[in-house]
Amino acid sequence: MPVVNVPCPFCGCLCDDIELMVHDGRIKSNRNGCAISKTKFLRHADDRLVGPSLRHSSGHELVSLATAVDHAARILSASKRPLVYGLSSTENDAHREAYRIAELVRGVVDNTSSVCHGPSILGTQDAGEPIGSLGEVRLRADLVVYWGSNPQVSHPRHLNRYTRPIGEFASKRTIWVVDVRRTVSAEAADAFYQIQPGHDLEVMSVLRALLRGHKLDCTEVGGLSIGQLQQMAESMRAAEYGVLFYGLGLTQSWGRHHNVDAAIRLVQELNEYAKWSMVPMRGHFNVAGANRTLTWTTGYPFAVDFSRGYPRYQPGEYTAVDLLQRGEVDALLNVAADPLASLPAAAVRHLRRIPVINLDPKRNLTSLIAEVNIPTAMAGIECDGVAVRMDGLPLYLRKVVEPPAGVLPDREVLRMIYDRMVSMR
Amino acid sequence: MSRSLLLQNCRVYDPLHHIDGEIMDIPIRDGKIVDSVPESASRIDLSGLTVMAGGVDIHTHILGSKLNTARAMCPEDHRADPVAATKKTRSGVGFTLPSSFVTGYRYSTMGYTTVTEPAVPPVKALDCWEELHDLTNVDIAMLPMLGNNMITFDFVQQEDLPGLAAYVSWILHSTGGLGVKVVNPGGTYAWAHGKNVRELDTEIPDWRITPRMILTSLCQAVEMLGLPHPLHFHPNNLGKVGNVETTIAQLESLKHIRGHNGRKHIVHLAHISFDALGMVEGGRPEWKDVHSGGLQLAEYANANDHFTVDLGQITFGPATTMTGDGPFQFSLYELTHSKWANMTVDVELPGGAGIVPYTYDPKSPTNAVQWAVSMEYALNIRDIWRCALSTDHPNAGPFTKYPLVLSWLMSKRQRDRWLTEMHPSVGQRSTVAESDREWSLYEVAIATRAAPAVILGLQATKGHLGVGADADIAVYDLRPDDIQRDPDRIVRAFSSAHLTVLGGRVVVKRGEVASTPHGRVWSSSPQVEESLHRRVVGEVRERFSRWYAHSFDNYAVPVRYRAAFETPMATPSVAES
Numbered sequence A: 001m002p003v004v005n006v007p008c009p010f011c012g013c014l015c016d017d018i019e020l021m022v023h024d025g026r027i028k029s030n031r032n033g034c035a036i037s038k039t040k041f042l043r044h045a046d047d048r049l050v051g052p053s054l055r056h057s058s059g060h061e062l063v064s065l066a067t068a069v070d071h072a073a074r075i076l077s078a079s080k081r082p083l084v085y086g087l088s089s090t091e092n093d094a095h096r097e098a099y100r101i102a103e104l105v106r107g108v109v110d111n112t113s114s115v116c117h118g119p120s121i122l123g124t125q126d127a128g129e130p131i132g133s134l135g136e137v138r139l140r141a142d143l144v145v146y147w148g149s150n151p152q153v154s155h156p157r158h159l160n161r162y163t164r165p166i167g168e169f170a171s172k173r174t175i176w177v178v179d180v181r182r183t184v185s186a187e188a189a190d191a192f193y194q195i196q197p198g199h200d201l202e203v204m205s206v207l208r209a210l211l212r213g214h215k216l217d218c219t220e221v222g223g224l225s226i227g228q229l230q231q232m233a234e235s236m237r238a239a240e241y242g243v244l245f246y247g248l249g250l251t252q253s254w255g256r257h258h259n260v261d262a263a264i265r266l267v268q269e270l271n272e273y274a275k276w277s278m279v280p281m282r283g284h285f286n287v288a289g290a291n292r293t294l295t296w297t298t299g300y301p302f303a304v305d306f307s308r309g310y311p312r313y314q315p316g317e318y319t320a321v322d323l324l325q326r327g328e329v330d331a332l333l334n335v336a337a338d339p340l341a342s343l344p345a346a347a348v349r350h351l352r353r354i355p356v357i358n359l360d361p362k363r364n365l366t367s368l369i370a371e372v373n374i375p376t377a378m379a380g381i382e383c384d385g386v387a388v389r390m391d392g393l394p395l396y397l398r399k400v401v402e403p404p405a406g407v408l409p410d411r412e413v414l415r416m417i418y419d420r421m422v423s424m425r
Numbered sequence B: 001m002s003r004s005l006l007l008q009n010c011r012v013y014d015p016l017h018h019i020d021g022e023i024m025d026i027p028i029r030d031g032k033i034v035d036s037v038p039e040s041a042s043r044i045d046l047s048g049l050t051v052m053a054g055g056v057d058i059h060t061h062i063l064g065s066k067l068n069t070a071r072a073m074c075p076e077d078h079r080a081d082p083v084a085a086t087k088k089t090r091s092g093v094g095f096t097l098p099s100s101f102v103t104g105y106r107y108s109t110m111g112y113t114t115v116t117e118p119a120v121p122p123v124k125a126l127d128c129w130e131e132l133h134d135l136t137n138v139d140i141a142m143l144p145m146l147g148n149n150m151i152t153f154d155f156v157q158q159e160d161l162p163g164l165a166a167y168v169s170w171i172l173h174s175t176g177g178l179g180v181k182v183v184n185p186g187g188t189y190a191w192a193h194g195k196n197v198r199e200l201d202t203e204i205p206d207w208r209i210t211p212r213m214i215l216t217s218l219c220q221a222v223e224m225l226g227l228p229h230p231l232h233f234h235p236n237n238l239g240k241v242g243n244v245e246t247t248i249a250q251l252e253s254l255k256h257i258r259g260h261n262g263r264k265h266i267v268h269l270a271h272i273s274f275d276a277l278g279m280v281e282g283g284r285p286e287w288k289d290v291h292s293g294g295l296q297l298a299e300y301a302n303a304n305d306h307f308t309v310d311l312g313q314i315t316f317g318p319a320t321t322m323t324g325d326g327p328f329q330f331s332l333y334e335l336t337h338s339k340w341a342n343m344t345v346d347v348e349l350p351g352g353a354g355i356v357p358y359t360y361d362p363k364s365p366t367n368a369v370q371w372a373v374s375m376e377y378a379l380n381i382r383d384i385w386r387c388a389l390s391t392d393h394p395n396a397g398p399f400t401k402y403p404l405v406l407s408w409l410m411s412k413r414q415r416d417r418w419l420t421e422m423h424p425s426v427g428q429r430s431t432v433a434e435s436d437r438e439w440s441l442y443e444v445a446i447a448t449r450a451a452p453a454v455i456l457g458l459q460a461t462k463g464h465l466g467v468g469a470d471a472d473i474a475v476y477d478l479r480p481d482d483i484q485r486d487p488d489r490i491v492r493a494f495s496s497a498h499l500t501v502l503g504g505r506v507v508v509k510r511g512e513v514a515s516t517p518h519g520r521v522w523s524s525s526p527q528v529e530e531s532l533h534r535r536v537v538g539e540v541r542e543r544f545s546r547w548y549a550h551s552f553d554n555y556a557v558p559v560r561y562r563a564a565f566e567t568p569m570a571t572p573s574v575a576e577s
Helices: A035-042 A065-078 A092-104 A118-127 A134-140 A158-163 A184-188 A200-211 A226-238 A257-270 A287-298 A320-325 A345-351 A365-369 A410-424 B065-073 B075-079 B100-109 B122-132 B150-157 B161-175 B187-193 B211-225 B244-254 B294-303 B326-336 B365-380 B399-410 B412-419 B441-456 B480-485 B487-495 B530-547
Strands: A002-006 A018-023 A026-031 A053-056 A059-062 A082-086 A108-111 A128-131 A143-147 A174-179 A191-194 A241-246 A275-280 A331-335 A356-360 A372-375 A385-388 A394-397 B004-014 B019-029 B042-045 B050-053 B055-057 B112-120 B139-144 B181-183 B231-234 B267-269 B277-279 B290-292 B307-310 B317-323 B340-345 B349-360 B473-476 B499-502 B505-509 B521-528 B566-574
Touching: A018 A035, A026 A035, A053 A065, A065 A331, A065 A356, A065 A372, A065 A410, A082 A092, A082 A320, A092 A108, A092 A287, A092 A331, A092 A385, A092 A410, A108 A287, A108 A320, A118 A128, A118 A257, A118 B065, A128 A257, A128 B065, A128 B349, A134 A158, A134 A241, A134 A275, A134 B349, A143 A226, A174 A184, A184 A191, A200 A226, A200 A257, A241 A257, A257 A275, A275 B187, A287 A385, A287 B065, A287 B100, A287 B122, A320 A345, A331 A410, A356 A365, A356 A410, A394 B122, B004 B441, B004 B473, B019 B441, B050 B055, B050 B441, B055 B441, B065 B122, B065 B317, B065 B340, B065 B349, B100 B112, B100 B399, B100 B499, B100 B505, B112 B122, B112 B181, B112 B441, B112 B473, B112 B499, B122 B139, B122 B161, B139 B161, B150 B161, B150 B211, B150 B530, B161 B211, B161 B521, B161 B530, B161 B566, B181 B211, B187 B326, B187 B349, B211 B231, B211 B244, B211 B521, B211 B566, B244 B267, B244 B294, B277 B365, B290 B365, B294 B307, B294 B365, B307 B441, B317 B326, B326 B340, B326 B349, B349 B365, B365 B399, B399 B412, B399 B441, B399 B487, B412 B487, B480 B487, B521 B530
Parallel strands: A082 A108, A082 A331, A128 A275, A128 B340, A143 A174, A143 A241, A174 A191, A241 A275, A331 A356, A356 A372, B004 B042, B004 B050, B055 B112, B112 B139, B139 B521, B181 B231, B231 B267, B267 B307, B521 B566
Antiparallel strands: A002 A018, A018 A026, A053 A059, A053 A372, A385 A394, B004 B019, B050 B473, B277 B290, B317 B349, B340 B349, B473 B499, B499 B505
16 A cells, blocks of 8 residues: 655655555655655665764764763753754754754754755845745746746756646746756746846846836846846736746845845735735755744744843854854754755864764764764654645655664654753753 | 642632622632632632633734744844743743744733634644644634635535535634634635725625625534634725724624524624724725724624624734735735735635734824724723723734733723823824723723633633633732722733633742643534535545645644644534535
8 A cells, every 4th residue: 555645855845745655664666756756765764874873083983872862962061152053854843852952052053044045034034025835826827937946956846746737727827937047947948038147136126127117228137138128027017926936046146135135025016016926945845844943932033042041143143154164163963954065165164173963864974073973763754743845834744664773753862862961950 | 739729818800700809719629610629728818919710812813824924024023022041931032923932921921821813824724733832821722714715715606505614614623723714705815816805795806706705604604513713703804994884894794694502692803903994074095084983883883792802902012913814914015115925825815914014103193093993992882791802913012012901991091191192183083082981800801801711612611710610810919999099000910910820730920930831722623414524525625636736635733733732622513404
């Protein structure tokens, strides 16, 4: 018997139509999933951390879970400014345990959104955001724009599952890609607008100006002719239901949150003429969840410092990259992320100098340098929980197979570390 | 810890038992109020203090996706009010958008023990259930929104009332809701087209139905199911000058509906300060011509008893407006050009909820009149049992302003003091200044606990201090003679309970949180005949595959998130015909 309608814990699409065949506690096949989803499920047992370990000069030594937990608790208790980081590839209950630890040690919590859609959140804090939902897009959109996003690669089923099938409340649909290069997604779209790198803000602003009927005294902006831009603005105004999906091409290019701010204001203004929404193309399957859990706990979506006993928020100051580059933190509790592989070199240099406690199912670059490694169950495959889709929909993740013997979910390991720290006080 | 407790020498205000300031003892055992306790019970002497049942809030936005979006979008709000962790409590933030832990603590500190989240998009109910694990110290009820839901529309269009009732029942089972909320029926849906629907008989886009049909059908479905709480209603045309006329027309449209088991009240009108805007004679529906419609609605209420209300009292100062009324929020954004978020929710709230931060200024001519709307109502309504206190938190102001609202209602001196600071429009366009009425402590106990408990259908165990009630108790350091001397004493006393007891456990002592137990979550569990249930689930499943972008199997909130807290209330069974 197949296990049906399983949500896929890979990207922010959280496709929940996955059909798995499970035999003898092993996943044999994955129907409906994309290539990445298939790999995630079928090879979940590969490259696993073999057991809790501590690092010595000669390498990692396997230890009991209790010993690893005790060591982790000692590191965190002794630390003056610990950072709790990651969280985007685990479920919500693990987040809640991680925040309890951060509050107890008066540390800093940051999730990986500070290096992906953090600027989107800053844009929202400037201007708000008319957020769309994937269901409504599928049912109603007649104009879909992907801006600075290459979904065919990053979210392989996004087009086929959410934006290509035209629902019963839209009679037609046009899909655009706006990007700095002709990607595979551009090939799949009805129209492609190539802009010069670093010119998103100008292009957005000009579209707004044209919408308002201003005349511009130039012939070209950001690689597009005024004629092309005029045509874009007119199509956007003429749409009945438009949606803007935006990716890291907008949030992490020159201008960052200013680009998102401009995009939000463009979409808000388009609501004067038609219905327009926007959706960030969230990457990790539960990065949106990490923002949500931290927000209901502290009021803030990322970059939260507990050093004064209450939450404070300051992106640029309490964000992981900035803390590490300044050499400010003296211990890292890393949960379900690989900062060594993804953060800039200057941040990584400091990471190598401080004790790292690493909770992850798999071996990765961070596990190589971690002082404590504790393998954990894979959320959405070996343990249940909740994750949040890119449009804010919470979905219940399944446990489809048992984790390897002795391996616990992140939330349980974090609870053990917390309890150990409390008992040491 | 002894499970028996005796509160001695309480001055009790318990309107459900007609007790108005009698001195008595309250025995508590195993979380309930009982006849007597053994000699060995621990005792607390409350001589001279005012004792009421724990406060019950019928309308406060404390959970869920739009609140969280608002929190994430407004760091400047939290910055004004950081809350440090203590040995007993977690840290967080307060102000107009308190974090989850702080929400529970602050309600508890005010002597509240039950709160109702009135706007849950059913598809995101899981969000709420997750969050309430971090919201302690209060019992909770949730109301899923169904007034712009396409599956609702389909049943209404087919005039399939049993089908609609069975669908409502399925939603309540799937989400753990207590009752049904309707927000701008059809109007929020129209917002998916960038439009609104303001009149009762205007057809909504894509469908052959009108707000009147949606409203009356859902109201009938709720009464058919015999849900504990009647339909919870946010009307069409909200926030529009002159809308008291449309609000009354909408209430009129429901008048013919027979209440379940002969109950009189078949609809609860939420946050009247936004629903009862009048217009000056010969004026136009523009803010410059706003007039309080509170008196007009109160007169209507005095002549018609099929509905109840909560105030949604405007409190002045910062607020964050958030409703499931997308087009209204957009018009507010156009007015303020402040931040604006809109959130669409698939099939259930096409067009979606909106969020706009807002500050009410007593010097603003319109805000001053808006303040007067619900105040005028509260000072002119004869039957306080149909009037619950609220600020529609955080729309008209945060719930932490309840004590201030009570001081306005209880003291003419306090009102006069505030009126001198307000724009003179309030004197010209409302009758608040002329009213001498002052609510008594008995009336306060009605509007803040007894009435909302009755309206929610929780009166078997909530809102009173009789034997068998949950031991949810609030003790305030307030004497009847204090009130006239210094209205600010009212504010101080209700802000900081001397003692709050939740389910028999002391949770607040002298205004400080003493313990952080979880409350229960009250849901209804309506029964429909098996064949009807099967038919409707089949139809919903089919519509699901057409309209939703996720699987039917992943819709219901899993038991794992509910088991620890959910307390279902039994309701009668409904058949196909």
